[in-house]
Each structure stands twice: as C-alpha cells, then as structure tokens.
Amino acid sequence: MNSPIPLHPRHRFPPDFVWGVATSSFQIEGAAGADGKGESIWDRFCRQPGAIADGSNGDIACDHYHRWEADLDLIAKLGVDAYRFSVSWPRVQPLGQGAFNAPGLDFYERIVDGLLARGIRPYLTLNHWDLPQALQDAGGWAARDTVHRFVDYAQHVAARLGDRIAAITTHNEPWVVAVLGHEAGIFAPGIRHRGTAMQVAHHLLLSHGLALQALRAQGCRSRLGIVLNLSPIGPATDSPEDAAAARLEDGRSVRWYMDPLFKGEYPADVWQHLGGDVPQVEPGDLEAIRTTMDFLGINYYTRGVVSASGAWDVHASGKPLTDMGWEIVPEGLTELLQRMHRDWTLPPLYVMENGAAFRDTLEGGRVHDRERSDYIAAHIGAVGDALAAGVPMAGYMVWSLMDNFEWSSGYAKRFGIVHVDYETLARTPKDSYLWYRDFLQVQHAKRAAAAALATAR
Ligand code: IFM
Numbered sequence: 001m002n003s004p005i006p007l008h009p010r011h012r013f014p015p016d017f018v019w020g021v022a023t024s025s026f027q028i029e030g031a032a033g034a035d036g037k038g039e040s041i042w043d044r045f046c047r048q049p050g051a052i053a054d055g056s057n058g059d060i061a062c063d064h065y066h067r068w069e070a071d072l073d074l075i076a077k078l079g080v081d082a083y084r085f086s087v088s089w090p091r092v093q094p095l096g097q098g099a100f101n102a103p104g105l106d107f108y109e110r111i112v113d114g115l116l117a118r119g120i121r122p123y124l125t126l127n128h129w130d131l132p133q134a135l136q137d138a139g140g141w142a143a144r145d146t147v148h149r150f151v152d153y154a155q156h157v158a159a160r161l162g163d164r165i166a167a168i169t170t171h172n173e174p175w176v177v178a179v180l181g182h183e184a185g186i187f188a189p190g191i192r193h194r195g196t197a198m199q200v201a202h203h204l205l206l207s208h209g210l211a212l213q214a215l216r217a218q219g220c221r222s223r224l225g226i227v228l229n230l231s232p233i234g235p236a237t238d239s240p241e242d243a244a245a246a247r248l249e250d251g252r253s254v255r256w257y258m259d260p261l262f263k264g265e266y267p268a269d270v271w272q273h274l275g276g277d278v279p280q281v282e283p284g285d286l287e288a289i290r291t292t293m294d295f296l297g298i299n300y301y302t303r304g305v306v307s308a309s310g311a312w313d314v315h316a317s318g319k320p321l322t323d324m325g326w327e328i329v330p331e332g333l334t335e336l337l338q339r340m341h342r343d344w345t346l347p348p349l350y351v352m353e354n355g356a357a358f359r360d361t362l363e364g365g366r367v368h369d370r371e372r373s374d375y376i377a378a379h380i381g382a383v384g385d386a387l388a389a390g391v392p393m394a395g396y397m398v399w400s401l402m403d404n405f406e407w408s409s410g411y412a413k414r415f416g417i418v419h420v421d422y423e424t425l426a427r428t429p430k431d432s433y434l435w436y437r438d439f440l441q442v443q444h445a446k447r448a449a450a451a452a453l454a455t456a457r
Helices: 043-046 064-078 102-117 133-137 146-162 174-182 194-217 242-264 268-277 285-289 330-343 368-389 432-457
Strands: 019-024 081-088 119-127 165-174 223-229 233-236 295-299 302-308 351-355 394-398 418-420 427-429
Touching: 019 119, 019 351, 019 432, 064 102, 064 295, 064 368, 064 427, 064 432, 102 146, 119 146, 146 165, 146 194, 146 302, 165 295, 165 368, 174 194, 174 223, 174 242, 174 351, 194 223, 194 242, 194 268, 194 285, 194 330, 223 242, 223 351, 233 242, 242 285, 242 302, 268 432, 295 418, 330 351, 330 368, 368 394, 368 432
Parallel strands: 019 081, 019 394, 081 119, 119 165, 165 223, 223 295, 233 302, 295 351, 351 394
Antiparallel strands: 418 427
16 A cells, blocks of 8 residues: 655745646647638548547547536635636637637636636636647748737637636747648647757747737736647767757757747747758847737646657666656756756746656546556656745646647647546546645644734744
C-alpha cells in the first residue's frame, strides 16, 4: 500500500492564489456540425489518413456541448476557484470573418453564466488551435490578414462576454501552432516549411498584441495575457556541441516568444540561425507585441534535453515517464519559473496547464491513478518552491478536467482527473480528482482561517 500523498504541503500559498482546472473546445465539445458551427482546421486535419494515431476525430469527443451542465457540476464539486476553457472560433464565427453565429455565442454564454452561478471564475482562451478552415483556405496564420480577423473575433467575444470573464488568454501555446502545425506538420494544418512556421509565430504574437490593445480600447476589464508552453532546456552531455544545440533550442522554443513579448525584440542568435526563414516584420509590429500584459500563463509538462547528434534517449536518465513518454521532472518547473523571473520582468504568472497521461483502468467504478495524484502534488510543490524563492506565482491549473481528444494521439492518451467512457460518455471521477478536491478543501480552510484571524486583529 502506498503512503498517502500529503494534503498539507510544506508550502504556503497566498490567500488569493487561484486554483483551477482546464480544458479546450476541440478536445471536449464534439457537436462538430451543430447549430451552425463552421469547419475548423482540426476537423479537416482529422480526415487526412494517418494524421491521428487511432484514426479518430473531434465529432463527438466528450459531447461536452450537450453535457455541459453536468460537467460544470463536476467542476463545482471539485472546489476550484477557476475553470479555464476555450472558445471555438468557427462555432461563434463559422467562416472566421463576417457573420457571427448566435447559437455558438449562446453556448459560451451558458458556460460563463453557469460557472458564475456555481461561484467559479471563468478563464477564457480565444485560440486553442481550432482556426476556421475558411481562413486556412485564405492562407491561415501565415497570412497577415488573419491577424486582423483574429482581432475582430476577439473584440466580438469580449463585447459579449468580457463583463463576466476573469481572464482572457489570446493564444494557447503559439510554439505548437507554429512548429508542430507548420514545420513538423504533425498537427493541423499539416504544413512542413520552416519559413512558414516562423511567419505564423510572428503573426500569432502580433495578433496577441493588437488584440490586447483593441480589447482595452473597448473598455474590456478582464485580465489579459497569453499562454506559452515552456520547458527548461539542457544539453544531454557536457560537450560544447550539445551546449550549443541546447542554447539554440532554448532560443527557438523559449526566447523566440519571451523576448518579443517582454523586450520587444527577437533573439539575435536565432534570427541569424534562421537565415532566409526569418519572418517579415513590419514597422510597429514589435512595439505591438510588447503590449503590457496582466498575466503570463505557462504550460509545463516536462523538461527538454538536447543532443547535437540527434534524438536523445528519454530512458537514459532513469526518470519515470508518463504515457506520452515524457519524463516526470517536477523540479524542472521550479527551475523554469526561477529562470523566467531572473531573465525577464514579468507580470503575475500562472501555471495554466500541468498534468499527465497514464494508462488508467476503470474497475468497479474507480480509477486508482495514484501516479497522477503524485504528479500533480509534486508539481504543486514545485510551484510552492518557486513562490518561496520570490517568483510572482498567481495560480495553478490541472490539465485536464476530463479525458479528451489528445490531438494526433487521438483518445488513447488520458490526461483527465475524470474518466470518460467513450462508448457511453459516462464520467467517473478518478482518485486524482478526489485527491485534488481534498487538497483544495484544505487550502480553502487555510484561507478561511487566515481571513478570520485578520478580522479578529
Ligand atoms: O492536450 C494538450 C493541450 O491541448 C495543450 N497543452 C498540452 C496538452 C497535453 O498534450
């Protein structure tokens, strides 16, 4: 029998620290053609033979579009302060420009009001990858016009919902959209061209900055920011070749996003490395990208290890792996957060996603996913260590509320703290859900005790 995971970490979290859980539209909603929704690039990509490991798609997913009320009840029973979800752009604006789709906007209004009625703060992401296919047909993120289409979409969503949204994230993980979608071609839209990928990254960043300016100009009071997927990147050996390769990878995956957002410049070493593949940057772009943010979100799952000679063997370190084949390295999160605090001047930071896929089995109505609870507890501890070291941490969110469509891996990889039976679509809270719920109860009790003490003084 494993010893119980402590519910009282040695760390102290401030009373206003935001505890949450996250999902995204394409991964859970289903209802792919319902109520006027347009086609997204992921709807199209899933139809390409071989694109998705299990040949699946997002047509039904978790059917959250129809089961949202019961899902919000599950979130409420968990006891989180916040729920992070994304809006499907083609559900609310089928062609990505022109007419908006009233039933799509009504759906997100029901989610937002349903959350508020349950005492949960909505954290809304505008782009978690499901670009309208019609915009892809016109050039997608590689076309500068898409930047302006995104700003219009952002303004429309904020005008309708912004008065009730705690925080708006423009983009989730621009590196993934740019590099996995346009250089490696393993994510939608499946393009393999480095120059295109770098132009896409630039347009994502530019649309982020311009959207922030437009939302503030229209009086949006939600906190505004972006979410990056970041890892500490280190060399596989002490060799100068590995050190140089790791530095370049850090440049491409971390500094390429952090430097323009917080310093208004692209890193010179990466720019030089890219040669003819650098993006077209127009006067004023970098000033727009550097627009002040209210928060920065970070998604952390594992570290990066780089070898100049080719792929590094993930088994080499002997560290435990998740079902994605990712090393479990909680201390890497503390290292990353401290490095960010050191190298850039940052707004409050959230871990907006953290979690793990494991091979869960549902037996007798239970999923004993002790590894997942251990993973989450260790990473919460890593955030506590960063806080203790002076990093301005504002929140932590588990990825994900429920098992869902894990992109090119299909449904085989389960990240949820709630199990989804894809035959019946039944939801079953896993042991990790129960652990997080109990952990949050302790945090809420500590908060209440601190508030009572403050009143008594
Ligand atoms: O499922 C994804 C999510 O959509 C974005 N961040 C990483 C998760 C796990 O791969």
